[in-house]
Amino acid sequence: MVELQICRSCGGPLSGGVCAICTAQEAYREIHKDIVLLVLLSLLAVGLFLAAKAMATSEKRMEERVAGIWYLRGSSQLSSGNVESAIDSFRRAITGDRANRKFTLALANALSTGNHPLEAREALLRLRESDPEDAEINLSLAKLEANSGNLPDAVHFYQNALYGQWTGSHVDERRQQVRLELIHLLLDHNQRSRALSELLILGSEVPQSAGANAEIAKLFLSAGDAQHALGYFENSLRSDPRNADSLAGAGDAAFRLGEYTKALHYLQAAVNQGRNSGPSLELFDLTKTVVSWDPLQPDLSKSERQARLLRGLNQALQRVSSCAGVNVTGEETSQLKSLQSEAEKAKYSIQKSRRPPDSDDPRSELELIYQIEETANRACGNATGPDLGLLLIGRRHLGAQ
Amino acid sequence: MSTYNFAQRLRLRESQVFIFITILIGVFAGLAAVMFTLSIKFVTFFFFGIEPSPLRILAIPTAVSFISGILLWKYFPEARGSGVPQTEAAFHLNHGQIRARVPFGKFVTGVLCIGCGHSMGREGPSVQIGAGLASIIGKWFRLSPGRARSLIPVAAAAALGAAFNTPIAAVLFALEEIIGDMNAVLLGSAVAASVTAVIVERSILGNSPVFHVPVYHLLNPMELIAYAGLGVVGGIVSLAFSQGLLRVRAFFLRWPVKTRWFQPAIGGLFIGALLIFVPQVRGVGYEYVDQALSGGLLFRTMVILCVAKLAATIISYASGNAGGIFAPTLYLGAMAGGSVGFLVHRFAPSMTSSPGAYALVGMGALFAGIIRAPLTSIFMIFELTQDYQIFVPLMIANMLSFVIARHYQSKPLYRALLEQDNVHLPDLRTRITFSSWRARDIMTREFTIIPAGTPVVKVAKSFVEDGLKCLPVGDNNSLIGLVTREQVQEAMITGLGDKPISSIATRNFPHAHADHPIEVVLERLDKGPGLLPVVDRNATGHLEGVITPQNVTQFVESKWKERTGSRANV
Numbered sequence: 001m002v003e004l005q006i007c008r009s010c011g012g013p014l015s016g017g018v019c020a021i022c023t024a025q026e027a028y029r030e031i032h033k034d035i036v037l038l039v040l041l042s043l044l045a046v047g048l049f050l051a052a053k054a055m056a057t058s059e060k061r062m063e064e065r066v067a068g069i070w071y072l073r074g075s076s077q078l079s080s081g082n083v084e085s086a087i088d089s090f091r092r093a094i095t096g097d098r099a100n101r102k103f104t105l106a107l108a109n110a111l112s113t114g115n116h117p118l119e120a121r122e123a124l125l126r127l128r129e130s131d132p133e134d135a136e137i138n139l140s141l142a143k144l145e146a147n148s149g150n151l152p153d154a155v156h157f158y159q160n161a162l163y164g165q166w167t168g169s170h171v172d173e174r175r176q177q178v179r180l181e182l183i184h185l186l187l188d189h190n191q192r193s194r195a196l197s198e199l200l201i202l203g204s205e206v207p208q209s210a211g212a213n214a215e216i217a218k219l220f221l222s223a224g225d226a227q228h229a230l231g232y233f234e235n236s237l238r239s240d241p242r243n244a245d246s247l248a249g250a251g252d253a254a255f256r257l258g259e260y261t262k263a264l265h266y267l268q269a270a271v272n273q274g275r276n277s278g279p280s281l282e283l284f285d286l287t288k289t290v291v292s293w294d295p296l297q298p299d300l301s302k303s304e305r306q307a308r309l310l311r312g313l314n315q316a317l318q319r320v321s322s323c324a325g326v327n328v329t330g331e332e333t334s335q336l337k338s339l340q341s342e343a344e345k346a347k348y349s350i351q352k353s354r355r356p357p358d359s360d361d362p363r364s365e366l367e368l369i370y371q372i373e374e375t376a377n378r379a380c381g382n383a384t385g386p387d388l389g390l391l392l393i394g395r396r397h398l399g400a401q
Numbered sequence: 402m403s404t405y406n407f408a409q410r411l412r413l414r415e416s417q418v419f420i421f422i423t424i425l426i427g428v429f430a431g432l433a434a435v436m437f438t439l440s441i442k443f444v445t446f447f448f449f450g451i452e453p454s455p456l457r458i459l460a461i462p463t464a465v466s467f468i469s470g471i472l473l474w475k476y477f478p479e480a481r482g483s484g485v486p487q488t489e490a491a492f493h494l495n496h497g498q499i500r501a502r503v504p505f506g507k508f509v510t511g512v513l514c515i516g517c518g519h520s521m522g523r524e525g526p527s528v529q530i531g532a533g534l535a536s537i538i539g540k541w542f543r544l545s546p547g548r549a550r551s552l553i554p555v556a557a558a559a560a561l562g563a564a565f566n567t568p569i570a571a572v573l574f575a576l577e578e579i580i581g582d583m584n585a586v587l588l589g590s591a592v593a594a595s596v597t598a599v600i601v602e603r604s605i606l607g608n609s610p611v612f613h614v615p616v617y618h619l620l621n622p623m624e625l626i627a628y629a630g631l632g633v634v635g636g637i638v639s640l641a642f643s644q645g646l647l648r649v650r651a652f653f654l655r656w657p658v659k660t661r662w663f664q665p666a667i668g669g670l671f672i673g674a675l676l677i678f679v680p681q682v683r684g685v686g687y688e689y690v691d692q693a694l695s696g697g698l699l700f701r702t703m704v705i706l707c708v709a710k711l712a713a714t715i716i717s718y719a720s721g722n723a724g725g726i727f728a729p730t731l732y733l734g735a736m737a738g739g740s741v742g743f744l745v746h747r748f749a750p751s752m753t754s755s756p757g758a759y760a761l762v763g764m765g766a767l768f769a770g771i772i773r774a775p776l777t778s779i780f781m782i783f784e785l786t787q788d789y790q791i792f793v794p795l796m797i798a799n800m801l802s803f804v805i806a807r808h809y810q811s812k813p814l815y816r817a818l819l820e821q822d823n824v825h826l827p828d829l830r831t832r833i834t835f836s837s838w839r840a841r842d843i844m845t846r847e848f849t850i851i852p853a854g855t856p857v858v859k860v861a862k863s864f865v866e867d868g869l870k871c872l873p874v875g876d877n878n879s880l881i882g883l884v885t886r887e888q889v890q891e892a893m894i895t896g897l898g899d900k901p902i903s904s905i906a907t908r909n910f911p912h913a914h915a916d917h918p919i920e921v922v923l924e925r926l927d928k929g930p931g932l933l934p935v936v937d938r939n940a941t942g943h944l945e946g947v948i949t950p951q952n953v954t955q956f957v958e959s960k961w962k963e964r965t966g967s968r969a970n971v
């Protein structure tokens with residue numbers, strides 16, 4: 001018979017010299033201690049977490065305050081022309097507050113001003129990664145690319161800026177200003193068709209003021225669209241009929257369209273408004289020549305028409321004579337000689353009234369004058385003065401032939 | 402019986418509670434790292450304000466280093482330097498035990514030293530603080546020595562993960578550097594703690610990365626040659642840094658021990674003077690690393706900053722201040738890489754990436770060359786960029802930097818720093834060997850140390866009387882060298898009999914540690930003069946025993962007798 005062993009501590013049965021109850025109690029005590037310790041440490045962790053969070057908030061505020069100070073310092077340094085110091089200040093501002101896009105934009109602009117385009121580009125591109133639709137970032141990038149002569153990227157960023165997200169006030173005006181910058185850039189790079197499409201949009205957006213219409217009209221004129229230019233100049237003149245700039249511009253546009261009478265009207269008015277020197281006056285003189293020498297002007301008497309033809313032929317013959325002193329090729333010399341003899345004959349015919357009495361169509365003589373002027377223009381250099389007028393008259397009436 | 406089984410299961414509580422402890426350590430290490438970082442920023446602002454005067458720049462590091470020097474000398478001697486070597490020593494030699502005052506001391510002195518402008522990093526101290534807290538928690542939970550020891554790398558991973566915001570690299574660092582074994586069974590715990598710490602850090606500081614890295618593109622395969630060049634430059638800069646640091650530190654260590662309390666102030670004075678001219682090398686300096694990464698620094702600036710940071714970090718560390726070399730390593734890498742990138746990009750702009758990309762790869766190359774943790778460096782940069790394309794150039798640069806640095810300086814920097822403090826960590830061979838015969842089993846503990854001042858003639862008599870071949874020489878019971886019969890005889894012939902024995906003793910001699918396997922003992926005994934001292938890993942001056950060829954023979958004979966005897970009994 002096996003004797004039952006009893007635990008001295010708890011009176012329970014012993015198994016292999018070990019008391020199961022005491023062992024369990026001891027384990028429970030240990031677990032209890034562990035749980036209490038875990039709970040206490042967890043509470044301590046929560047407390048420390050809150051303390052660390054408060055520290056982080058306070059540190060962030062401090063960093064932002066310091067960053068703001070550096071930003072203001074950088075701005076004043078930039079405005080006083082101390083670009084390198086401004087760059088350093090803006091960098092410090094960014095270090096303190098990386099999330100502030102205003103600081104990065106300021107740095108990029110300072111870098112751009114300080115002739116560090118690569119760094120400026122890096123800074124802006126990084127900023128753009130976080131906010132690709134931001135209009136101001138895209139605009140800064142566009143300006144940077146434009147200054148670097150990188151037209152495709154500049155246009156790309158200008159377009160992004162135009163259709164991006166704008167913040168702040170006067171959004172429409174700022175957007176129009178950006179489109180205007182884009183148009184200027186395109187015109188500077190001779191991208192007329194792209195500039196024209198932007199101009200058409202701009203024309204529909206701008207308010208109907210004399211100044212705005214004149215501005216757009218000038219751009220249309222630079223882009224080679226005289227028709228739209230004339231329209232916008234006339235719109236401008238409706239509000240401000242004595243504006244010399246608009247009058248001269250309208251005259252220029254009408255002249256380019258071949259509407260010489262209208263051009264003369266506007267240019268005359270421009271001269272009257274004080275534009276009596278420079279290109280406007282030259283254009284005015286040329287227009288006056290074109291209008292007063294044109295033999296196909298309607299409502300001319302037969303004698304006046306013949307007189308204009310004779311004046312034209314004489315001018316053309318003079319041009320041939322002056323051309324003789326210039327180095328010309330053999331082919332052009334013979335061509336000019338042949339035309340000269342034809343002109344002499346035509347002149348003689350008109351002077352002796354050998355023309356059939358019922359014929360008042362001066363086209364053949366005008367064509368002859370035009371041919372002489374064109375050939376001389378090719379052989380002896382660009383025509384000026386009355387010769388240029390004759391060329392323009394010829395192109396107007398015969399250019400399509 | 403069922404109650405008994407239940408109780409037995411409850412006794413296994415350690416396994417169950419360990420996972421909770423791991424998470425807790427992740428939380429505490431993360432919080433400590435965050436608070437350490439924030440405190441450094443506050444203290445820096447407090448000390449320097451927005452635009453300090455030159456006098457203030459000179460006075461602050463000197464005065465604060467003076468105070469921290471006293472604290473380090475009197476109360477927290479273990480808190481000097483990085484913290485990573487000390488953590489490794491705690492793991493390998495002290496069963497994971499770190500004194501409770503160490504993490505608090507490290508926090509205070511680290512904040513003071515880095516905050517006052519010393520060119521040092523916050524990651525190493527964070528690792529030591531985290532490990533110290535883990536040691537305290539391990540004691541509170543009465544964990545077994547093995548479990549308590551395993552908390553050290555877990556805490557290191559957590560602290561580094563939170564300090565640098567790279568959880569994977571932090572785990573690899575704990576395995577590669579602290580444990581020194583990539584097959585460690587602690588991977589799961591380290592990952593759990595590291596992830597927990599990073600969650601804590603991000604929930605407090607937000608998701609903002611430490612650096613804003615450029616988008617990386619390998620533009621042309623030929624560019625890999627440039628990255629190889631960067632690897633060579635990285636290796637050279639790594640060597641310059643490691644050698645410079647070890648030599649200047651050795652210089653400071655040669656000073657009398659009683660001067661240790663004001664050595665940090667000397668470093669502070671030097672740093673103050675340097676900061677007047679190059680303020681960019683102050684403290685951790687990550688804002689300038691960020692600028693180099695974004696291509697915001699010019700070639701000349703980066704070269705100057707590289708040289709100035711090298712000098713500043715060497716002086717700060719060598720003079721005994723509290724702070725790490727992790728951040729300075731990255732800083733040097735960014736500047737060296739950025740400089741190389743700048744030159745390369747200037748000559749072949751269409752074929753090469755921006756200087757920022759080179760700065761990034763340079764950071765990895767320097768890390769591989771100085772810290773000698775190549776895998777950690779690759780994953781660290783990968784975590785920063787999250788771009789697979791960077792792997793190939795990074796591996797090329799890292800490999801070259803690592804190989805060059807290792808060729809000219811075989812010992813990794815952390816290990817070499819520990820050896821300067823007379824602490825020898827076990828190498829991989831010692832750790833993984835399965836031999837059951839160790840130096841401690843073979844050595845004799847009965848030996849005589851000849852006092853350093855003993856005249857040569859007296860020692861010559863001992864050699865003659867005892868028939869010995871070699872004897873240890875010591876000073877205040879601290880081993881300083883060995884002397885052989887031949888040396889003594891030669892000294893007697895040349896008339897040096899009156900000179901102290903220390904004047905002829907060999908100071909550079911092979912030694913063993915008690916845990917070395919018999920293979921290492923035999924190898925080193927063969928290289929030595931016939932006597933192999935066995936010294937303490939924690940204090941290499943402390944002689945634990947000696948081994949002679951006779952000891953080995955006697956040991957093998959006794960083992961042979963044991964075996965044959967036991968067989969005869971069977």
